[in-house]
Structures are given as structure tokens and as C-alpha cells.
Amino acid sequence: MSEDDRLRQQRIKKRDALIELGIDPYGGRFADVQSTTSIRAVGDGLNIGVGERSETRARVAGRIMLLRMMGKLAFVTIHDERGKLQLGLSRQDLGEQWAILKQLDLGDIIGADGVVGRTKTGELTLWCDKLTVLAKSSVPPPEKWHGLTDVDLRYRRRYVDLFANPGVRNVFRMRSAIIQAIRHCLVSEGYCEVDTPVLQPMYGGAAARPFTTYHNTLDMKLFLRISPELYLKRLLVGGMERVFEISRNFRNEGISTKHNPEFTMVELYEAYADYTVMMHRVEQMVSAAYDAVGRENILARAATEGERAEGDDKPDRAALFEEMVAKINGGRLALVWGDKLLDFTPPWPRLRYADLLKEYAGVSMDDDAAVRKKADKLGIAHAKKDDAVVVNDVFEATVERHLIQPSFVMDYPAAICPLTRRHPDDPSIALRFEAFAAGMELGNAYTELNDPAVQAENLGRKVAGEGDETMAVMDEDFITALEYGMPPAGGLGVGIDRLVMLLTDSPSIRDVILFPLQRPVRTSSVDTAPAAAGKDV
RNA sequence: GGGGGUGUAGCUCAGUGGUAGAGCACCGGCCUUUUAAGCCGUAGGUCCUGGGUUCGAUCCCCAGCACCCUCACCA
Numbered sequence: 001m002s003e004d005d006r007l008r009q010q011r012i013k014k015r016d017a018l019i020e021l022g023i024d025p026y027g028g029r030f031a032d033v034q035s036t037t038s039i040r041a042v043g044d045g046l047n048i049g050v051g052e053r054s055e056t057r058a059r060v061a062g063r064i065m066l067l068r069m070m071g072k073l074a075f076v077t078i079h080d081e082r083g084k085l086q087l088g089l090s091r092q093d094l095g096e097q098w099a100i101l102k103q104l105d106l107g108d109i110i111g112a113d114g115v116v117g118r119t120k121t122g123e124l125t126l127w128c129d130k131l132t133v134l135a136k137s138s139v140p141p142p143e144k145w146h147g148l149t150d151v152d153l154r155y156r157r158r159y160v161d162l163f164a165n166p167g168v169r170n171v172f173r174m175r176s177a178i179i180q181a182i183r184h185c186l187v188s189e190g191y192c193e194v195d196t197p198v199l200q201p202m203y204g205g206a207a208a209r210p211f212t213t214y215h216n217t218l219d220m221k222l223f224l225r226i227s228p229e230l231y232l233k234r235l236l237v238g239g240m241e242r243v244f245e246i247s248r249n250f251r252n253e254g255i256s257t258k259h260n261p262e263f264t265m266v267e268l269y270e271a272y273a274d275y276t277v278m279m280h281r282v283e284q285m286v287s288a289a290y291d292a293v294g295r296e297n298i299l300a301r302a303a304t305e306g307e308r309a310e311g312d313d314k315p316d317r318a319a320l321f322e323e324m325v326a327k328i329n330g331g332r333l334a335l336v337w338g339d340k341l342l343d344f345t346p347p348w349p350r351l352r353y354a355d356l357l358k359e360y361a362g363v364s365m366d367d368d369a370a371v372r373k374k375a376d377k378l379g380i381a382h383a384k385k386d387d388a389v390v391v392n393d394v395f396e397a398t399v400e401r402h403l404i405q406p407s408f409v410m411d412y413p414a415a416i417c418p419l420t421r422r423h424p425d426d427p428s429i430a431l432r433f434e435a436f437a438a439g440m441e442l443g444n445a446y447t448e449l450n451d452p453a454v455q456a457e458n459l460g461r462k463v464a465g466e467g468d469e470t471m472a473v474m475d476e477d478f479i480t481a482l483e484y485g486m487p488p489a490g491g492l493g494v495g496i497d498r499l500v501m502l503l504t505d506s507p508s509i510r511d512v513i514l515f516p517l518q519r520p521v522r523t524s525s526v527d528t529a530p531a532a533a534g535k536d537v
Numbered sequence: 538g539g540g541g542g543u544g545u546a547g548c549u550c551a552g553u554g555g556u557a558g559a560g561c562a563c564c565g566g567c568c569u570u571u572u573a574a575g576c577c578g579u580a581g582g583u584c585c586u587g588g589g590u591u592c593g594a595u596c597c598c599c600a601g602c603a604c605c606c607u608c609a610c611c612a
Contacts, residue, residue, distance in 0.1 A: 003581050007547055007563060051570080066573075073569035090569060106562075120570045143548035143561050145573050150548085152604045164548095207612060227612095253611050254538095392612095416612085434612075444612055493612090508605095519603070 011138040014103040018133060021099055027134035030111045033061045036078070036085035043116045043124040053117030053127055060085055060126060061111040061134060063163055064104060066144060074101060075125075078110065079163070087112050088125040100131050106144070107137035155516050168511075174293050175500045175512055179246065181292035182266055182285050182496070189284075191242040191268060196231035198224060198248065204459075204473050205229025205419070208251040211261075224250035229419065229491070230478045232269050233448065236489055237481045244268035246496070257508040258440055261517050264496040269448070273490035275431050278445035279408050281492055282435050283346035286406070286499065290333045290344055293503045298335050299325060301505060337438050337502050340404055348435070349407040353395065356409060361398040365391055365413065366428065374398075386463050388415030403436035418458035420446040421488075435494070437502060445492035452482035 018025045034042075039058045046054045062078035062085070072091040077084055091098045093114075104110065114128035142148040147164040154161040154168075161168050183193065201220065203210040205227030213222050228247045235243045250262050266285070270277060302321040320336050327334035333344040354365040363370040368387045375382040375390050378397045382390040391413050403409065410433040414422050417430035431447035449455050459474045500512040510516040 003547055003563085006581070010563065066571095068571050068574050069568090070571065070574080071568040073571080075571050075574085077572080086572080088570080092569080119572090121572070123570090123572070125570090140547050140562060143573095145561070146549045148548075150544095150604085152544095153548095155604095209611090251611075254609085256611085257606085259611065412612095432612095441612070 007140050008138050011105055011136065011140075014105065015136045015138065017103045018100065018136065021103075023100060023133050025133050025136035027109075027111070027132060030059075030061055030132060030134060032059055033111065034058050036060055036062065036080045036083040039085060039116060039126065040083065040124055043118070046116065048116065048118045048124075050118055050122045051120045053115050056116045057113065058116055058126055059111065059113045060087075061132075062109065063137075064106055064108050064110060065141075067104065067106055072098075075119075076104075076110075078112070079166070081169070086119075086123055086125045087114070088117070088119065088127045089131070090127075093127060093129045094131065097131050100133065104131075104133075105137060105140070107139070107141040108133065109135040109137070152518075155510060155518055158514055171500075171504045171506060171512060172514060174297070174504050175496075177292040178289040178500055178503060179496060181288040182494075183246065185285050185288040186242075186244050186266075186268060186281075189242065189281075191244045191270075192240055194232070194235060194240070194243050194245050196225075196228045196235075196245055196247075198250075200225050200231075202473055202475050203227075204475050204478070206249075206251075209253055211250050211252045226251050227265075227493070228267050229493075230475055232267060233486060233489075233491070234478065234481045236269055236271055236448075237484050237486045241271040241487070242269070255517065257510070258498065260497065260509050260513055263509070263513075265493045266496055267491070267493040269489050269491045271487040271489045274447040274488070275410070275433055275445050275490050278490040278492040279348070279350065279433060279435075281490075282408075282443055282445070282494060283348060285494060286344055287333060287346060289499060289503060290335075295328055299328060302336070335503065335505070337505055338507060340438055342404070342406060342437060342502065344406050344437075349405070350433075351407055351409050353409050353411050353413070356399045356402075357391070357395055359399075360402055361394050363394065386415060388413035389463060392416050400436065400441075401439045403439055406435070406437040406442075408433045408435055415463055417446065418461070419449055419455070421449045421451075422454075440498055440502075441495070442498055442502075443492060443494040445490065448486070448489045448491045450482060450486040450488055452479050455479060455482055 015025045039060060042056065042058070043054075046056060048054050060078065060080065062080035064076055065079045065084065066077035068075045074089045076087045076089060078087060089101055094101065111132035111134050112126060112128045113130040114126045117125050117127045119125050142160065142164045148154055148157075148161055154165075187193065199213070199215070199222045201222060203223040203226050206229070208226040210223040210226050213224065214220070215222055225247070226249055228245050228249070232243055232245060244266060246264065246266050248262055248264055252261065253259065255261065268281065270281075302325055316339065317336070320339065320341050324334045324336050324341055327341075327343060335342055335344070357363060357365050361374050363374045365371070371387070371391050371394055372382055374394050378394065380390070380393045380397060382393065385393070411423065411429045412420075412432045414420070414428050414430040417432050420430040420432045423429035423431055433445050434441055435443035449458070456474075456479045459479070497509050497512050500506070501509060504512060506512050
């Protein structure tokens, strides 16, 4: 028997012992539970002396994280969603329930009733006279001090990660607050939240490889959406003037710290607006998201970082946090992400694509020969690519990493923007911007193209250098929609996951997605044996 | 796909070409005021997988798998 099984068996034995005692080890309804934090607040308000007990009764529930047995007395620390509380359990108070305590393990979920008091060392404690077993845990939890650190296991068993590493729960609480803030921000601007198809017979709205699937009854190939764009624009045609969707998108491409195959965007369209209005919307949403995370939260991060930094090898980060605190106190929307100090205070700088290319690549956007020469220097293969694609390759290679502070890059080469209206004075320029922060693309917006003839032409054109599968696909029904007349509009997409990364100081997109895609665990050694691999290949 | 790193007890990690280690967790003993409780004792291992070199491999070599970082890809 493996150690794993042995520990499991021991716990199951304890579970059976509970059943013998007439206790249901998996509990049931447990009404009127107070949170550990509220009991702590109540206790602090009672002015209980050290070593004394009050008359105030309370009921809590949570998972056992620490358990200290001392003969006829035990201290148990339980965690609930927001905090923790120490329970004091004595043989005298518990009477025959003392037998229950002996069958408890770290990781079990219990309920407790008792009176609020304080121990001799001053810790607020619930002195229990009644224990309720709510869920026996048959697997030992991770080590109590370090928690679960194996990155692979953290994602695979996120449920363990969440209860063993409370900071993780906080990240997802903030993610929820950020999404709520964005939703509230848009709704209060008169936007209507909608849901458009995830299963699409035709994909579009972005340059990406789709996932494919199949509907049996209709005998039909379907794609998981790479973007909701073309459906949301149909709604503009239908007279919905301000719409948004918090949209899960799926792209069958590489995985990195900034890319997950499924990710969440907020995408919005506003009739009679243009991309300059969308810049304002980005600033509004990000400001609201920053507020949702809260200055206190961001400052608290700096405080804990300060503790950790003592005697550490990262004095830079401590200094960075100091600078951040100063900015926040000065009313700025500042925060630290990794080794960078970011300032989200609007207005963000509006930078021109062509100017940036000139500044960082030293070439002019319309000087194709110079751009290709630069591409050679950078080692970018460009022979079979269209001019605009090469320009953008050079841009990405030279400019993007400099875009640390939140800013907008506007006026892209038109050829790589098939869904965007062109500049009235210069058809080679598209009225598009991307929002950047920390060298990462955060959002993308257009003054939307509403001319059906130009749109049809753009969708029909091949741009050399973009993969066949990622090319824009002709969508006849979308063109028909435009022919009915779509109001001029501004449209915008903002990557929620990346925004959450920045606002929670998370280095990887996987830290802000509860269940990031993982390769399945191989269960049989036969699967991994090279000898068995031959038959399928 | 390229480069780098990691994989050893349930968890967190040391370590060595010759019988495998610590802390925590677990089990047993003592303990009514602990704070990562303490003291004593026990138990727990396919050292990621496969192959090679070797008298002998957890360690060296080759291949594979998984994860992390980085580059590429990626609106």
C-alpha cells in the first residue's frame, strides 16, 4: 500500500469511527453560521479580558487548518472564506463529544458552537461546547506552512490551491469585483448586455485559428467563436445602439503566460461613436476596475511585500512599492506589476503608430524598402509577406516592449485591419487603436467599417503573410446585415484576464483563470512507453 | 517548434557512482492555555519513465513525458 493509500485508509477509519458514534461524517444543513471575521469583530467589541470568556454565543463553520492536541485540551484553527478563527476545545466543555474531536483531521470541515473568549495569550477564541462534523476529508491537505507550491498541481487541483493558499481566493474575488465594475460602468452608460453564439457556423472578427466541433442532428461543422464581433455588429444594424458582451473566446493557438486557449474579453459597440470615444471607454472601465480592487488592497499588497522584502534579495521591489504608495497618496491610479510601476490615471497618452515606428525602428511606415531592410536586420523573414504585414512585424519586434505605461497606439496600417474604417484623408491608415500596458496588448478598438462594399472587398482579399486559417473569412450574412445599414460606430475589446493580471500583480494568465487548460495526466505507464507508441503513428 | 530549468516520502525540500535524508503531515506515548505547540518513539520511497555506460546508476550518457521560464507563434 502506498503512503497515499495508507493516509487515506487512516482517515476512512476515522470516518467509520464517527459513524459508529452515530455521527454523519458528511453533515447537512448548518444554519445561521457567522463568519470568522464577524465573530472577531464582535469579540473585539466585547472587551473580553485575557483568559476570560464572555456570555456571547456564536456559531462558525470552516475547514480545520491547524490542530493542536494537548491531552484534555485542544486548539483548532479553522478557515472560512474570509478569515480564520481559533476554537478552544476542552474535554470538560465537550463531554462525550470529546470522542468526536479524536476522529478529526486537518482538512475536515466542521461547525462549532460556543462562547466568545480570549486565551491567556490574548487570542480571540471560540470556546466550544458543541461540534458538528460537516465533511470528513479523506485526503491529507498540503503542508501547513508552505501550502501547495507545485505549479502543475496548483492548477490541476485548483480546489486545493484555493483553500491552502488564501491569496489565490483573493485574486479571484478581485477578478469578480473587476468584472462587476466593468459591467456596472457600461450599464450606467446605457449599454445593454447581450449573449451571442459561442457555436458559430463561420468564424470571424479576429485573425486566429479556431477550434472546430460538430453538431450531430444538423450534421454540421461548427466553430467555437474567436470573437463576438460580427454578431454584435448585427445588433447595431438591428437598432441596439449600445451593446456589450463579456465573452469567452477560443483560439487554437499557442499557450504562454499571456495566452490561454480560452480567455475572456469584454467587447462593446456604440452607435454614432468612433474610436476616440472608445479610448475614453477604456479609461473609464480600467479606472472602475482599479477602484474595484481598491486602494486599500493595493496598499496592503505593498505592506506585505515590505515584510517579505526584509533580508530579501529584492530591494528594488521594495523601493518600487514606496514610490507607488507616494503616487497613490497623490491621487494617482498607480500599482506595481512585477518589477514595473504602472500609472493608469487617465488620460493615457495617445501615440501614433507611425511615430512610434519612426522612433523605435527608425523607419517610416510608408517607406516599404526601408521597412524590409529593417526586417532583415531583425531577422524577420518577409519575402512572401505583404508590405503592411512586414510593417507590423517590425512594429511588434521593436516598439511593443517599450509600451510599459498604459497608452493608446493609434492609426494602424489599413491592410491588416479588414473591419476598420479608413482614415478619410489617407486610405492606407485605419482608424484603429490598441491599448498597451506593461508591454502587453490590453485592448483593441476601431471606428467600425459600415460600408458593405468595402467590407466585402476586405473580407475577400488575401493578405500574404497571414496564415490561411487565420485569414478573415467571408461572411455573406454579415455583409447583408451591413447592406441594411449599420450606424457608424466605435467598437472595443478589452482582455479581462490580462487586466486582472495587472491589477492583481499576477505574472501569468494562468494565475487569474481558475482552471487553465492543462494536458491530461497520463494514468497508465503503457501510454508513455515508447514501445507502445508505434501503432498510432 | 528553439533554448534554459525542474521532477527524490502525502506536502515543502536537501543529498550521494555503492544500505536514501530533513522539516511538516500521519501512527503510538506524555500533556488543560497552544500560536507553524513541545518532548519521546514508530512507520512511510518505482529517487518521473524507458534504454545505455558500469561489477554497481537516484546521480553519468541517450531518448521520452510533464511542468515552469524564455524566444517563436498569437489582434
